[in-house]
Amino acid sequence: MIMIWDILGIEPTNDISVIKKAYAKKLRIYHPEDDPEGYQKLREAFDQALNQAKNSQVRPVSSEEADDNNTTTEIPRRVDLLHTQDFVAHSSHPLDVFMQEVKELYIDFFARIQLENWQRLLDSDVVWDMEQSETLQSRLIFFLENHRFLPRSIWQLFDSLFHWSKQKEQLQRRYNEAFIEYMFCQITGTREMRYDFFKPVDGLDYDYFLELREKAQNALLKNDQEAAKLYLDIAYELYPDDPDLLRMQGELYLRIEKIDHALRSFNHILHIHPADLDALLYRARIRYRFEQFVEAIQDCEQILIHSPQHTDAQSLMGKCYVKLGNLDNAKQQFSQVLQKDLLHSEAMSYMSHVTNPTISGVKRPQQYGSIKQLWFNLLFFLLIFVRRSWVYFLFYFIVELFTSFPFTITGFLLIPTIWEVWRTFRVFIRII
């Protein structure tokens, strides 16, 4: 510690201007361009001296800040709704006023899920005041930790304003790590649940419902079926018309093989929201299982109208056509799927089924024999062969390049590839 004053050439002091003068004087000796090491020592001494001087002048942790955090974190969720009158602003500090407005907006469920309301609120001058920015953000994060049920668009608004997702690591150090992770999921939408289907219901505690919905989602993720069932049932009692809840319900029924129940859930979703792609796909799959192929195709067509790139739906449609014996149509669907997604495994395996008459039992139409088709098949199987055996080749070449075993030994490495050639060829022959 004494070192730093030696380097600066002054007696220990808390007078910043004395420190700066000393540094400036020494800097002419230890010039950054001429004496990098000398400069670094001087600079470090200077920064330390400044820090010491500043710390000795700084007040202890401000009680005001400590207060902020407590009042916001300790409010339990349900009390919020019951004691709204407690939130009369005590202070006219712009930050307090802002937080008060945030609370008021949050309490009104239907106002809170509207993006415009938050946009308006976040346009307040205090949000733009850099002086307040840090405190404001920390108060807001503490508030959100206990009031986290907001649509994704609003989380994204926060993010575009405060760039939280770019500072995930710093935030995790400062705040509750799990909550920051949660916030990040909300912003990126990895586990998004929707808010646009709620209707006003007298006496409904929306936050309680949302909490149950979230718990159900977590339970399903962990495949804790009992817990999921419990949460879903209570939530369903409270509010039966939420598509996301119904989807989870349906998914759970599928897992426990209650297909009829699942179908009912998905039908319910489609009643509320006819263009719900997940529900349509689930229903189509169930209908496929029930051998209602025509109906399943209708659902898939619906999906493709809204989302033409939906390869799963299209592949399912192809499977329905196979079952209906309409191979032309099936092939068309599968080849379209493979155009959009070359590695779609279901479509890939069905493609060979479709082009294979012995399995489908339907006579191969004329144009299959054409040269073009043959080429297509050749290429296709070459691709499959390469995909199956590139590792062996790679391994072979590495051994060849980096070791000096004679071919009689390395040649053994080629056996698996020959085996692959034979397997691919067998399938190929069956098709031709």
Place this chain on the structure above:
Amino acid sequence: MTTIGIDLGTTNSLVAHWTDKGPVIIPNVLGKHFTPSVVSVDENGEILVGQIAWERLITHPQVTASTFKRFMGTEKKYNLGQYSFSPEELSSFVIRSLKADAEAYLEEPVTEAVISVPAYFNDTQRKATKRAAEIAGLKVERLISEPTAAAIAYGLHQEKSETKFLVFDLGGGTFDVSILEFFEGIMDVKSIAGDNFLGGEDFTELLVSYFINSYEIDVESLDSKTRSTIYKQAELCKQALGQETVGIMNVVINGESYGLRLDRADFEKLAYSLTLRMRQPIERALRDASLSPKDLDAVILIGGATRMPLIKSVIAKMFGKIPYTKINPDEAVAMGTAIQVALKERNQALEEIILTDVCPYSLGTDVAKHLGHGKTEDGYFYPIIERNTPIPVSRIERFHTMMDNQKTIHIGIYQGESRRVENNIKLGELNINVPPAPAGAQTVDVRYTYDINGILEVEVMITSTGEKKRIIIEKNEGSLTKEEIEARLLELKNIKIHPRDRTENRLLLARGERLYEESLGDTRQQIMYLLQQFESILITQNDQEVKKAAKILKQRFDRIERGIDF
């Protein structure tokens, strides 16, 4: 021996000199204060620079280059017609043009220059800038960083007490925030931050997409010229919104005329998401400098895009202060370079200013972490020199082996701010063999040294044996030999530059061609007629007549462009 100051910008460049009355911007041959940093090649293989080249961005996009400063110091090649140029060669044409303007204006040869560069430019980029000047025939003794130049222009270096200030630079395509402190003759850069992809052009793009969306125009169906026309109108509209309360765009597409009006409030609403993007760099710069906005004595606005009123109001909201804008924001840097020239020549006052700088990004290595249960995960970034550390600096960290009898230790060298190395930029790597020992028993000392010129040196030493390995990270300056460079210089010298005295007429013709393409029907006929007339006068080589005709033609074009003759 005359020295000039040059602001070599991404979008626009300026030249200034020192007079008894202070710094003065030198107008270019067209009488304008700034020259667009655009280079084009014409049908005869002649190089065109500035406004004419800018006009040709619309009509001849294949043979015209802009925003090449972004790639300064890289190997990127621009193929313009029969030539292929590097970013520094293109910059040299801009500098040559500025030099010619200065020589014409000062009526004496110019031999030296002070050039400004962005604060975050590393050594490679700075050297490339110097070389660009040398190719243009100017000696460069000193580069000055843009925020420092702006601060000098505002006379902050003459303040008696210390001052801390923030320089907010919103140019054409880049946004830079720097916090500086001046005390006791020292200009201390405390932190820099920015967004390399945010600038005035993004605001223009907003208007372009607004226009396209409101008429549901299919962009794919438009040819590149129509697209550029829309862009041009958007730019005019954006600038108009600074002076007036409403802006207009007029474009003719496939024979139909489309018009659009919007007021400042509309524009601010459109620009909302862009304004949001300015927050983070500012907050980051403040945090890195451990300063709060109230510690700042001034906020200086530079860069043409800060002329937009919405920027001033955002700044006022953010800092609770009215920003400094006494000097034209797009001229402040050039003014500063001219002052630097004077200070350097007189060898007084500012020569004493010592500039201390910071490292613009974190530098570190990749490490593996124990996750418990004997599991490890690699790919973590371990910063050794943190962003905004004062430079030059040298730091040592010790690392140990992770496995029993580990044979080598691998040191990847990365730059960036992410916790995972895959999201950072890899600069190089070093492998060093260590004697066999149980996990953790062998250690290496890794030293990172970042010098004043932005060159990073990494040295690894095995503590048990003292064996060392070293690597210097400095992007190679191309693999040309000295002879090759000389040959290239000669080649460049021989490329014809369009004669300066004909620039104005040339520009009129280029502008006429563009207008011709943008307009239709009667207006088009009229432009064609005007151009033919003008060309016939040009052939007579009667200076008097040409001047008169040029003046009239310019007025006509102005009217057409403002939509009066439509």
